[in-house]
Amino acid sequence: MIQSKQQAKNKILALIFISAFFISCDFTPRLHKKILEAQGYIKNQQYQKAISQYQEILKNNPPNDIKVKVNYQLGELFSINLGQNRKALPHYTEIKTLTESPIWLVKSEERIGEISFTYLKDYMLSEKSYKLLINFTPRLERYDFYQFRLAETYLKSNRYDLALKELMSIQESKGHKHYVDSFFQIGLLNFQKKNNQEAINNWTEYLKRETRKSKLVQTKFLMANAYESMEKLKQAYNLYYSILGDYPNTEVVQNRLNSIYQRRVSRKR
Incomplete structure (x- = not known):
């Protein structure tokens, strides 16, 4: 439900955004009519x-400033409204050949990246x-x-x-908007490399700084997984239970608890 509401919101924003594109443009009557018709189709x-x-x-080879805006709109229609992202990419890429405007170059590169x-x-x-965006x-x-x-x-x-080089660079700047997130990502990096104890250490530091409940829960689940992989079953059990x-x-958490319980019982036999 939340996702569908967000998708609807995105489509509405795209419509508003698209409608605003041509306000300042000077059209021939024929071109103006075609653009209005296209906007009408979007509205419906x-x-x-x-x-x-x-x-x-x-196809009628309008001026480049019109081509830029039309290509951006086509990209948005394919991506946001139809979910056909591969068809959207060429339109955003084309913009970079048509203009040197920083605004359009950044907007198109952001969409390509996303x-x-x-x-x-x-x-x-x-x-x-x-x-490109960083530089x-x-x-x-x-x-x-x-x-x-x-x-x-x-x-x-x-x-x-x-990845580690970029994340460490972020950690060197406490004012960075993703300073806290970098601790989680370094933990994830070590977890993927099966450096479980290092991952746990990273995530422990992350938990000291994070306040979002969903993120805290996700991190504790991964920490429990790391403890389980290290056969530290008591620590894993306690985290899953928490x-x-x-x-x-x-159900996933309950299954993990049951599995660990059975393994601990087997050890005592």
Whole structure:
């Protein structure tokens, strides 16, 4: 339910955003009519008709500033409204060949990075996007997010040395917006490398700083998993028990508790 509400909100925001694009543009009457028709299709959720209309506009070779806005809208329609992210990417990429406007270059790169990381799991492409955004001059307002996402990109693709380098850089700046999150990610890095005790140490530091209940519960579950892997069953049992009722999947936690109980009983025989 929450996800569907968020998706609906995203579509509404996209519609508002798209409608605002052409307000300051000077159109020929024919082009103006086509754009209004496309916006009407979007308003009525006739997304394929809107796409066809915008594609027709591009075929008529309008000025580059119009091409930029139309391509961005096509990217949003494919990605946000239809969930066809692979079809969205070429439109965002095309924008970078049509303009040198910092606003449009950043907006399109952000969308490429988000789609490649979150939906396509193409971490080489997301790495490229977030590196470009980090190196943008002057430094962008969302620099901290781009750096953290780059670290996540490295971690997702098992490039642990590069991930650790970025995360340690974040930890050196207590004012960084993802300073606290970096402790969790370093723990996750060590957990993936099967350095369970180091992961537990990292997560212990993270728990001292984190306040969000859902994050605390998730971290304790992973810590319990690490203890279990180390055969420290008492510590694992206590942690699993502490989140029973709070972890989203109660059955999973209960099964872990039962399994550990049986293993501890077997040890005593």
